[in-house]
Ligand code: ADP
């Protein structure tokens with residue numbers, strides 16, 4: 077329950093709505109409580125008329141009019157407060173969802189390495205829906221009932237203290253009984269949610285990579301696995317429901333017994349002349365009103381449990397540690413004054429492993445990259461090249477040692493400022509749905525058509541863009557699925573060019589291009605690399621023959637550093653790869 081209160085506190089600005097809903101609940105119950113009194117009065121009047129003790133039919137008609145007015149007022153109040161209840165829940169949803177998204181945007185990359193997109197979405201929807209559903213039920217049903225209940229207790233205490241003692245005893249007992257059975261229920265609920273999360277995660281992956289599914293003809297398998305999860309969920313629900321309803325039958329049986337006692341007391345007290353028939357009618361109506369909440373208690377307990385579980389899930393994400401100094405989190409910093417120092421990037425005895433207990437991917441890296449230098453990284457796939465450049469952007473915290481940019485440790489500079497210094501072309505092009513223009517201008521405010529054209533030309537993307545129907549306004553589909561690998565890469569290069577940052581990272585940026593196209597991009601990049609510090613991870617060695625220095629990595633360590641000419645003769649990895657790629661080229665030529 078504390079977690080639900082905490083949720084409401086996070087949307088503190090909704091207090092006028094909370095208050096309105098509470099007032100509405102009080103008013104609804106107050107009007108509902110008037111009816112039994114009027115009916116009691118009518119009963120006594122009818123008896124008076126029958127026994128000739130006065131009273132007129134006109135009195136009765138007036139009472140009927142009062143009943144009508146009460147009913148109309150009740151309906152009006154119910155609907156007005158229902159409106160505010162809806163408003164409260166939709167606004168709460170908006171606030172909670174935005175907070176959740178904000179949190180997700182603040183979490184470190186590592187969080188996303190370990191979670192499936194679909195799972196995150198399934199969890200988000202479930203937790204927020206459970207909370208808003210709960211509050212809506214709470215305000216529209218539970219709250220008015222509790223108020224009614226309290227009023228009933230007070231009124232019955234006035235006429236028949238024994239009755240209210242009985243009522244006071246049964247409520248806590250039933251809440252306790254319900255809560256007792258809910259432990260088991262909750263375990264099943266958790267298992268069920270796990271099934272939903274796993275299948276949801278898989279679902280969005282499958283939708284996102286439908287080509288792979290189609291080509292491996294795994295439709296049946298994917299569907300069966302999805303169904304399997306739902307079958308298990310149905311099975312759990314069946315057990316939950318059977319258990320719940322069995323318990324509920326016992327509970328209701330016990331309640332019927334209690335109410336048997338209550339009615340017996342009321343009848344006996346009326347027969348022995350302790351109060352009038354009208355009062356008897358009043359008490360029967362009131363106790364019946366008090367009975368309803370007990371029967372719907374299981375529903376509320378169910379709702380509450382879901383909401384508690386949902387808010388715990390919500391806070392589980394909200395309490396995850398942020399990425400240090402995340403741009404959303406950090407106070408808008410005063411422009412960082414980069415001292416345009418030389419060297420631009422330094423690795424000082426850096427070691428790094430992805431997980432706490434994992435093997436180190438990088439060991440004892442010592443490296444300085446000078447201003448305006450072009451430096452290339454070479455090594456076998458999985459050797460840690462991408463990891464190394466990720467550390468410059470502070471995508472992961474180093475395990476030991478220091479990474480410095482412009483002489484400052486990356487831990488000390490605001491993350492946003494650091495990342496604005498770096499233009500990057502990722503190994504996978506990583507585009508978004510939307511148009512080419514939107515993708516190229518991603519993260520920039522005002523990009524003119526001319527700037528777009530220049531960047532597209534430099535990235536050798538202009539020709540293909542101008543051949544597209546919509547030109548720069550062509551939609552490229554989710555992650556750019558409507559483009560070829562090489563086209564995506566060229567857009568990704570153009571996007572980095574438009575960012576116009578002093579440090580440029582190219583992670584196998586042209587690996588999907590044919591040699592001719594690669595040459596053209598290369599020429600554009602040459603121009604761009606002028607005056608910038610560039611780190612290149614190359615797949616084809618021909619693209620790095622003109623760099624200033626080459627760093628080779630072996631087993632996570634730096635093996636050699638030197639100019640292309642130097643390393644060609646040392647017999648190290650570079651020379652080895654050079655020989656290999658040279659011979660394949662010769663073989664290709666021979667085949668022609
Ligand atoms: P390269 O770019 O040289 O091909 P990477 O830097 O991508 O190599 O990967 C280096 C090693 O780190 C690989 O063994 C890979 O399995 C591991 N690795 C890469 N990314 C992650 C990650 N996000 N979480 C855990 N391990 C990773």
Ligand code: MG
Pocket residue numbers: 461462463503583
């Ligand atoms: Mg890589």
